Amino acid sequence: MDIQLIDTGFFHADGGAMFGAIPKTAWSRRYPSDEQNGCILAMRSVLVRDGNGRIILVDNGAGNKHLKQLSYYKFFDLVDLKDELQSRGVACEDVTDVVLTHLHFDHCGYTTQKEVQPDGKHLLKTTFPNATHWVSRAQWENFLHPNALEADSYFIENMQAVCDSGKLRLIESDTTLCPGVDLRLFDGHTPGQIAPYITTSERTYVFAGDVIPLAASVSPLWISAYDTCPVVSYNEKIRMLEEATSKKQAIIYCHDAYTRCSTVKKVNDFFTVDQKEQK
Ligand SMILES: [Zn+2]
Structure with a gap:
């Protein structure tokens, strides 16, 4: 099992x-910000090769x-994922599975791409034509019928071509994608978010x-204002962290521009970052 983290770009x-x-006064000690409270966030992706033909x-x-509609976020250092994958020996056609934790724009924007037709019109195509695309049914329903808080985070153009191609696989509950890769569901930020659990010979990595x-969000009370159900987020984080501490799992932080991955520990009922890992 080979895991590689890919930073697809950054935003504010x-x-x-x-x-x-x-x-x-509390969070600025744990995460850098500028004078306008702007924080730099990564958009991290994971490439998993199971050694048995699965490229996830x-x-x-x-x-x-x-990007124009989202200019408020001041994206920078965006990589072309196609080139990035190519440099790691993977063509888009080789990808067997695309797992989308959820469908907010900063997690699934590269799922489809515009292709210019001979008549000058744009057509949206799936970027990974052979891949099964894994999304939870709860997230898909929420995407199609969003609440007012999340509506601006969803773009149908990111997923319509996948749905039309028949390559969308909706899961209702925790599911094993292949041996060593489990998809587990967590609510709170948004309904039915998938957290992939990837087990290598060393340990289990939790995306x-x-x-x-x-x-800095390891403390269960440090909950983003973007979370639609904060009390649920609190309980779900504790569920994830209890297991991560007892089984020494490593957490991959998808948005942290400074810390990509770490184990966590529990000291006197407080969860904190333990060993940071350069993945
Ligand atoms: Zn989100």
Whole structure:
């Protein structure tokens, strides 16, 4: 089992939004920000090769279709994922599975791409034509019928071509994708977020998605204002962290621009980052 983290690009988010009710005097000690409270966030993706023919991509960043509409976020250092995968010996056609933790724009934007037709018209095509695309049914329903808080985070253009191609696989509950890769569901940030659990010979890596987006979010009370159900987020984080501490699992932080991965520990009922890992 081979795991590689890929930073697909970075953007700016408001630190107040990222840390919700936590005062800046507290969060600014744990995450850098500029004078306007702007924090730099990564958009991290994971490439998993199981050694048995499965090539799995987890999340794929914001892509390039909606950058104008999303200019508020000041994206930078965006990589062309196709070139990035190629440099790692993987063609888009080789990808067997795309796992989308959830369908907010910063996680699934590269799932489809615009292709210019001979008549000058644009056609949206799936970027990974042979891949099964894994999404939870709860997330898919929420995507099709979003609540007011999440509506602006969803773009139908990111997923319509996948749905039309018949390559969308909706899961209702925790599911094994292949031996060593389990897809587990967590609510709170958004309904039915998938956290892939990837087990190598060394340990299990948890791609925590927006359940725990930053190393600074390991404290269960440090909940983003983007989470639609914060009390649920709190309980779900504890569920993830209890297991991660007892089984020495490593958490991959999808949005942390400074810490990509770490184990966690529990000291006197407080969860904290333990050993950071350069993945
Ligand atoms: Zn999200």
